[in-house]
Amino acid sequence: MGVDYLTKRLRSYIFEYAGCESATIGLSGGVDSAVVAFLAVKALGVNRTHLYFLPSKTTSKEDLEDSQILAETLGVPKGNFRIIPIDGIVDDIVQAAHIAQSDRLGIGNVKARTRMILLHSFARFNKGLVVGTGDKSEITIGYFTKFGDGGVDVLPIGDLYKTQVRQMALEMRLPARVYEKSPSPGLWPGQTAEKELGMDYFLLDQVLFRRFDLWRDEECIASELRIPIKKVRKIVQQVKSTQHKRYPAEIFKLGFRCHGSDWRYPREWA
Amino acid sequence: MNNVRIALAQIPSKIGDVRKNTQHHIEILRQVAKESVDFVCFPELSLTGYLMKDVAYEVATECSKSLTKIARETKINQRAVVGFVRENDLGFVQNAAATLGNGKLLGSTAKFYLPTYGLFEETRYFAGGNPKTDLKVFESPACRFGIVVCEDAWHPEPIEALARLGADLVFCIASSPAKGIVESNSERGLPIEEQWMSLLKAHALMNTIFVVFVNRSGPEDEEYFWGGSAVISPSGKTITKAKRFESDLLISEIDLDEIKRARRFTSFRDHNVRLHEVLIEL
Numbered sequence: 001m002g003v004d005y006l007t008k009r010l011r012s013y014i015f016e017y018a019g020c021e022s023a024t025i026g027l028s029g030g031v032d033s034a035v036v037a038f039l040a041v042k043a044l045g046v047n048r049t050h051l052y053f054l055p056s057k058t059t060s061k062e063d064l065e066d067s068q069i070l071a072e073t074l075g076v077p078k079g080n081f082r083i084i085p086i087d088g089i090v091d092d093i094v095q096a097a098h099i100a101q102s103d104r105l106g107i108g109n110v111k112a113r114t115r116m117i118l119l120h121s122f123a124r125f126n127k128g129l130v131v132g133t134g135d136k137s138e139i140t141i142g143y144f145t146k147f148g149d150g151g152v153d154v155l156p157i158g159d160l161y162k163t164q165v166r167q168m169a170l171e172m173r174l175p176a177r178v179y180e181k182s183p184s185p186g187l188w189p190g191q192t193a194e195k196e197l198g199m200d201y202f203l204l205d206q207v208l209f210r211r212f213d214l215w216r217d218e219e220c221i222a223s224e225l226r227i228p229i230k231k232v233r234k235i236v237q238q239v240k241s242t243q244h245k246r247y248p249a250e251i252f253k254l255g256f257r258c259h260g261s262d263w264r265y266p267r268e269w270a
Numbered sequence: 271m272n273n274v275r276i277a278l279a280q281i282p283s284k285i286g287d288v289r290k291n292t293q294h295h296i297e298i299l300r301q302v303a304k305e306s307v308d309f310v311c312f313p314e315l316s317l318t319g320y321l322m323k324d325v326a327y328e329v330a331t332e333c334s335k336s337l338t339k340i341a342r343e344t345k346i347n348q349r350a351v352v353g354f355v356r357e358n359d360l361g362f363v364q365n366a367a368a369t370l371g372n373g374k375l376l377g378s379t380a381k382f383y384l385p386t387y388g389l390f391e392e393t394r395y396f397a398g399g400n401p402k403t404d405l406k407v408f409e410s411p412a413c414r415f416g417i418v419v420c421e422d423a424w425h426p427e428p429i430e431a432l433a434r435l436g437a438d439l440v441f442c443i444a445s446s447p448a449k450g451i452v453e454s455n456s457e458r459g460l461p462i463e464e465q466w467m468s469l470l471k472a473h474a475l476m477n478t479i480f481v482v483f484v485n486r487s488g489p490e491d492e493e494y495f496w497g498g499s500a501v502i503s504p505s506g507k508t509i510t511k512a513k514r515f516e517s518d519l520l521i522s523e524i525d526l527d528e529i530k531r532a533r534r535f536t537s538f539r540d541h542n543v544r545l546h547e548v549l550i551e552l
Contacts, residue, residue, distance in 0.1 A: 008515065
């Protein structure tokens with residue numbers, strides 16, 4: 001039911017709500033972008049789905065191959081799958097902004113934001129939207145670059161935990177190596193999300209689901225999952241400290257009604 | 271046989287675009303014009319959309335004009351139920367339902383229970399209906415009927431009161447959004463759908479009336495209204511069930527004689543008002 005539902009919603013969002021013609025998606029070689037690309041093809045058709053693989057020198061060969069396999073599996077026309085290395089642009093920005101080579105997070109953010117700029121430029125050319133690939137696990141713990149991979153028009157799998165995305169990939173019969181490998185933003189060599197988080201996504205999702213969907217307290221979660229409470233607290237703290245990434249920039253109120261507090265209108269506003 | 275034909279208009283609405291939604295209502299009424307239906311029922315806030323937020327304060331006047339336009343499309347013996355925003359005597363807006371027929375606006379009622387939890391924040395915008403003036407049984411050539419709005423069906427009193435006031439059927443118009451979609455499958459349906467069907471069947475059985483549920487379809491911001499409109503008989507049977515997640519226009523035929531037959535085998539007549547004496551103290 002989930003695949004059909006998301007397909008319907010993506011089609012409706014792009015064609016009816018946004019009045020656009022296509023989807024522009026950045027492929028990473030991982031499961032999230034594979035699932036989103038599948039949904040776009042199902043919702044809009046292969047000719048209206050534009051896939052971009054934007055590698056840097058820290059992108060693995062495996063991710064490149066997996067993206068190529070995915071594009072072929074989905075039947076996207078050759079002209080709709082492009083590989084564009086971003087190192088030249090990234091190096092120029094790093095140099096101009098005086099970012100130290102040792103600052104791998106700083107350089108990683110430049111990579112993510114470079115991809116964002118390119119994808120929005122392509123989307124404009126394609127008369128479409130940038131369809132984001134963030135999942136609920138990443139969004140909830142703020143594991144994304146603000147205005148980088150977070151800078152998208154719509155997040156179709158943003159309410160699915162990583163574990164559920166993998167399950168959906170299986171249901172879609174996507175290549176197994178795409179959903180079996182350890183997720184990585186690929187911002188520096190050997191980076192994996194699970195290494196950075198200190199736990200695997202299955203456990204992370206169990207904690208997030210119990211705390212925020214079921215409203216269980218931290219002690220109860222630690223007991224149920226048989227993990228130290230400090231691990232639960234660390235995750236909950238990460239959710240709290242990254243709240244700013246999930247909100248638009250704060251505006252200091254001066255007038256009578258202020259965006260974000262008492263100026264409340266729906267996104268779809270006739 | 272004492273048959274009544276009801277059209278269930280499970281439609282999407284565009285938030286705040288009363289003009290466009292009005293046109294859609296008129297198109298539906300014209301579409302069913304040849305079908306000799308006694309009733310055409312639209313969902314909750316069908317003229318305005320549901321998740322209006324601050325738009326809710328500014329649509330009442332336009333709704334009022336639109337109801338007049340839509341009413342012109344109704345036939346002499348026909349009744350249409352339309353969800354709209356009503357302004358009350360104190361200038362507050364209400365989540366309301368209008369009865370139209372014979373080319374005119376015949377009356378309206380307002381939602382009593384305003385949900386304010388989860389994604390719902392109705393008490394921020396709306397004033398609740400007054401049971402003394404809004405619990406209404408409308409007369410039509412086909413039968414007597416009442417209307418409740420969505421959350422009212424999650425409480426026992428509104429539908430029970432309408433049944434005891436003589437309604438043969440109660441329309442429950444709703445804007446129920448989907449949740450738990452990933453855990454659902456097409457056979458089992460959605461958890462919220464299962465809950466709704468249990469409630470509707472309970473109301474129909476306890477009050478031995480027909481319950482006509484008309485839910486919205488389509489998206490509004492993050493939410494998606496799941497549809498699944500239905501007609502339940504006084505013996506708790508699902509007579510009609512509309513599509514899930516899609517717009518639908520179904521015509522259901524019911525036999526009012528079923529009410530009398532069902533009442534021979536229930537204790538509906540044994541209304542113990544002493545219980546309400548306790549409830550009123552709580």
